[in-house]
Amino acid sequence: MEIVGAIHGHSRYSDGRGTVEEIRRAAADAGLDFLILTDHDTLLPLTEVGEGFFGSTLMLFGCEVSPPTNHLLVLGAERCPDRSLPPQEYLDDATAQGALTFLAHPHDRGVPLARIPSYRWEAWPIEGFTGVEIWNHLSDWSGHLMGLGSAIRALREPALALAGPEPETLRLWDDLGRSRPVAGIAGLDVHDVQIGRPPFAAHIFRYPYAMRTLLCYVDVPAWNRDPAAAKPALLAALRRGRLHFANRELGDARGLAFHGLRQDGEPATMGDEVRAGEVRELRLKSPIAAELRLLKDGEILEETRGEELALAPTGPGVYRAELRLRRNGRSLPWAFTNPIYLR
Ligand SMILES: [Zn+2]
Numbered sequence: 619m620e621i622v623g624a625i626h627g628h629s630r631y632s633d634g635r636g637t638v639e640e641i642r643r644a645a646a647d648a649g650l651d652f653l654i655l656t657d658h659d660t661l662l663p664l665t666e667v668g669e670g671f672f673g674s675t676l677m678l679f680g681c682e683v684s685p686p687t688n689h690l691l692v693l694g695a696e697r698c699p700d701r702s703l704p705p706q707e708y709l710d711d712a713t714a715q716g717a718l719t720f721l722a723h724p725h726d727r728g729v730p731l732a733r734i735p736s737y738r739w740e741a742w743p744i745e746g747f748t749g750v751e752i753w754n755h756l757s758d759w760s761g762h763l764m765g766l767g768s769a770i771r772a773l774r775e776p777a778l779a780l781a782g783p784e785p786e787t788l789r790l791w792d793d794l795g796r797s798r799p800v801a802g803i804a805g806l807d808v809h810d811v812q813i814g815r816p817p818f819a820a821h822i823f824r825y826p827y828a829m830r831t832l833l834c835y836v837d838v839p840a841w842n843r844d845p846a847a848a849k850p851a852l853l854a855a856l857r858r859g860r861l862h863f864a865n866r867e868l869g870d871a872r873g874l875a876f877h878g879l880r881q882d883g884e885p886a887t888m889g890d891e892v893r894a895g896e897v898r899e900l901r902l903k904s905p906i907a908a909e910l911r912l913l914k915d916g917e918i919l920e921e922t923r924g925e926e927l928a929l930a931p932t933g934p935g936v937y938r939a940e941l942r943l944r945r946n947g948r949s950l951p952w953a954f955t956n957p958i959y960l961r
């Protein structure tokens with residue numbers, strides 16, 4: 619079944635403005651099934667607040683290992699790895715704890731307008747990570763502020779200001795996928811930064827708003843309010859890339875489906891690695907009429923407008939889908955599936 623939630627947020631345990639209580643209330647009010655906060659270099663809330671269900675929202679704590687560059691999201695660890703270690707070592711520490719690791723905003727542009735430097739991933743080669751944060755809300759929004767005019771527009775209509783995942787990040791994802799499955803997630807990176815003072819203060823972004831933007835729609839085998847079962851189910855699904863992610867502000871991507879039909883009638887789902895000859899058709903279904911694109915190894919194989927797209931795969935490759943919606947006469951990035959890997 620499909621659950622919807624948010625990953626990557628900061629509270630007062632690091633540089634966020636909100637308390638954990640405030641943030642989890644915002645997630646519950648937004649109707650999220652889960653929320654994973656990832657404060658910089660600390661897992662203190664794990665012991666001081668504790669994980670569990672708050673209403674119908676599962677609240678989990680990961681952390682973001684945050685040296686000046688090479689930020690790593692660590693989910694499911696007991697102890698946040700030491701950011702003063704070389705990146706491969708803090709990643710290996712997380713892996714040894716059984717945690718999931720995602721390269722955070724790997725092609726962050728910094729904030730040109732505020733001369734904030736880029737927090738990109740630079741430590742190549744790097745091995746053994748679970749996946750990549752493909753779309754980071756804060757990074758996308760702030761990386762395109764080029765002047766006062768664009769900043770004012772972006773504050774007025776933040777959803778329209780999102781440019782989508784960095785093309786370099788999508789390329790990286792497609793390239794990595796040729797040798798192994800690499801889970802892709804979207805992250806909010808919400809801090810609720812306040813700029814200026816009331817009554818002229820601007821907030822980038824408040825928690826309740828952020829919880830309605832970039833969300834992850836995850837397929838889990840079952841979901842009930844038992845944290846002992848729900849947490850491993852969610853983490854296992856994220857590890858396997860059984861999710862799509864979307865900008866909820868443009869439209870709810872619940873029910874979006876991308877799967878392969880095998881010769882034996884069994885479906886292949888996102889994150890699966892299957893022998894190429896075994897899949898006779900790939901099917902994409904959208905809950906809203908949209909611009910649908912099916913890509914193979916980063917190249918568009920087919921695109922159409924509507925709610926469904928089906929085609930026969932053309933040999934081995936990394937197959938995934940991108941969906942766009944038209945708003946105000948513009949085509950905007952909306953939803954992205956994880957790949958199905960045909961080998
Ligand atoms: Zn970061």
Ligand SMILES: [Zn+2]
Pocket residue numbers: 626627628682807
């Ligand atoms: Zn962050």
